Amino acid sequence: MLVDGAGSAEAAMRAATATVPQRLLAWYDRHARRLPWRSPPGTPPADPYRVWLSEVMLQQTTVAAVAPRFARLLARWPSVAALAAAPLDDVLHEWAGLGYYARARNLHACAQAVAAAGGFPDTEAGLRALPGVGDYTAAAIASIAFGRRAVVVDGNVERVVARLFALEQPLPGARPTIRRLTDTITPDLRAGDFAQGMMDLGATICTPRAPACALCPLREGCAGFASGRPEAYPVKPPRAAKPQRLGTAFWLTRGDKVLLVRRPAKGLLGGLLALPTGPWSDAAPGLDGAPAAARWRLLDGTVQHVFTHFRLTLALATAAAPSDGLAPDAIWWQADRIDEAGLPTLFARAAARFREDT
DNA sequence: TAGCCGTGGGA
């Protein structure tokens, strides 16, 4: 059995669980967060384009970070057709600083597929086939924008459900169980409001560290609350330490311009403009991989950056470009307009340091 | 399937 305890206590728990959707929806009707991409509970659903756009932007990204960028992106491309017609480069540029840049590439590809089809598919399976739309996003759009019943499981729902049932099985192995349990508490009607309510609950009450159980509409019947340590759920495996890598970023000037490179289309920071760097390895590479033979000068200090799975420390080297020996496809960018290059954060910070140096 | 893929903020 999934629920700890025995006898009448377990029966009471099951009875309480049966009322989860009603209690959650009632709570959502009173406490729904007002968000730029959301239509309030009880009003017609939001435009699928806005729902899709917000869901992609919100993947692994906080509401606070997304809100201003969502407004900017929507103002620039008010429809999926407008976004589809934009050059990919413009989309990547607009995405600069948001991270996970494959999202921007998939966003553009998805917009083109949807525009060509004349609109968004209105089924979960149809949505799931679009680039950048996985299980979560397909279920979210199907329920929120199209009113369909779908089982929506994001990190918030995962946490709420793991606590509700005090699941002892650690992630990620517990995911199939969590999905099954979420299915059992998802209502046939208002599945979109239910999903958004669960996410709001997870974001504001059933938080990762110190859940505010006193305010929770699902406290009664919550096995995690009953256990006395709800924050222990979901159980997670120990995390591996991040390796440290070292590299050098090069600031090569020619007059008032600086050399940029286009990174390979896929992989880390794929397709973005960047400063040239040598190899990133576990030993300081010095001037290895410099874009030209020149009188390089090392700046004091470094730029540190943390990626998902490693830390990077970049030394900073600068020089004036020689008159020859440079790749013909070199990108020379006006140095005092480097902020407009759409550099990812790591290189934007390095560039700021170089510009302070002069 | 588990590793890859950013960034900023909070404790």
Added chain:
DNA sequence: TTCCCAAGGCT
């Protein structure tokens, strides 16, 4: 400082 975390998807 360090660690954790945030509306995941792709391969």
